[in-house]
Amino acid sequence: MEKLRATRIEKGEALRAAGANPYPYRFEVTHSVAAVREQEKALAEAGAHVRVAGRVMALRGHGKTAFGHIEDSSGRIQFYVKRDDVGDDVFRRFELVDLGDIAGIVGTVFRTRTDELTIKVESLELLSKSIRPLPEKWHGLTDKEIRYRQRYVDLAVNPEVREVFVKRSRLVETVRRFLLARGFLEVETPVLQPLYGGASARPFTTHHNALDMTLYLRIANELYLKRLLVGGFERVFEFSKDFRNEGIDRSHNPEFTMMECYAAYLDYMDYMDMMEAMVAEVARELTPNGQATFDGRTMDFTKPWKRLRFFDALREKTGVEFFGVAEKELAAHAKRLGVHVEKGAPASVIIDEVFSALVEPGLQEPTFIYDYPKELSPLAKDHRSVPGLVERFEGYIGGFEVCNAFSELNDPLEQRRRFEQQMENRARGDEEAQVLDEDFLRALEYGMPPAAGLGVGIDRLTMVFTDNHSIRDVILFPHMRPEDGR
RNA sequence: GCGCUGCUAGCUCAAUGGUAGAGCAUCUGACUCUUAAUCAGGUGGUUGAAGGUUCGAGUCCUUCGCGGCGCACCA
8 A cells, every 4th residue: 555655655756757747727628528428520520729627537658659548527438649749758748647536638539449439638737636545446436434433535445435425415406496496595594502492312512612512513403493484484495414312223324314394384184295295306406217226116106196195004904093092002002012112111112113113114105194193293293183182294205204393382372281291201201291481482472473384304315216125325424433453 | 132154455356273365455567448447566564352272373263353043132
């Protein structure tokens, strides 16, 4: 390794000695690789000069001539250097170029005998000397640990990885455009919060020195967006990096991206339609026909999602009724179904466990589950006709949750009772019970319009549209333990 | 946290407990339409770390570190 580096550093020095800066400031690019391909005919006929810059990804020397490939973000193209064309000086400098260097080439386009579009180099400039060798050209970089830790290398040599993140960006852009077109206002709310709320999770804790106070990284931005509804913004949304101090696995990263949006005067059924339309638009943008293949299963997002009531889904899957059943009987159900539940767990927890274990994994096709038990949803409004339920839905794709929405609870007195119940749960040891937020209650007391809200897991939605099965593959720099000792 | 599994050259991978190897990359030489270029020759290793067993350890055992997969916790 040290030898490989030293050789490359020496080549950089040799270039410097020949009067060329191995790290110059600027290069005038006239064409991307894609543009050269698109405009080939006109460029060839005119004998026009193109100036292309990128990373040298292949080199094949033949003595007084050489072929290579240069790659920019739009693609890869062959170039051809011939000593008789470029002259001794340029050719000698070219010989100091290594695989992985960033270079700028100037030349004309032509087709080789094998009919490959090629740039005939007239001059060439090293734009950045690479002093670390890239992974091998054929197998590339496959070691997941290195791919995640050194994503820059992964991206540099694996174009399909770049494509994943291009898609992610287009997905975000599509969602943003969708919301803006419907009159939503994009806002920014605090990441550092004196109280954390809006979801059930343990937070990351930090400290503000000047104010000498504890602050939390947000686990959600829900309560702030609702305050904005009180303030008179009728439709708001935010792409929010949220932080949850919990385990890491295929579908959980400690920091992740959620899009939350709230609209006054709508209810959860309106939002179900909207979610469907939003994902359909994403599918149109990212796929040729509105269909995505995830884990070998083709999903057609031009069609409506399946819709199932929470307790209907449970009953269908287990053959047992869970609604309106006493705790003791629920525990017996769970045991019989082979779902492990802590002794003395409350009804809501038992139901949630059974649902997670038996129903969720089967929700492969895009499905909305709706009308949740009240105890699981302290921020959702009571169901308008069925006591014990709230107006809430979650969207599932590929067996995991991709969104969560409800008709928002806007009765300040009821919200206070729900918070108090949560605080009781907390006192009994539920570390994830939500914290009572007096300022949020004060806001509700001023009057929040009836509204519905939706949170969409952007990482997970990206997984669906890129057919990746680990959240690490859709996060550029996923969380890793430090690589000490290596 | 538990179970399984992996960690060998820059990368991708070999190596019954018995001399650490190959391909690519790299270096030297040849080569003016190649494309996983070709041909000839060379360099490159604290086998993740530390202990142990053994005449002898990449290989077996223990502990630790960092991944992957599954489970649990968790949404």
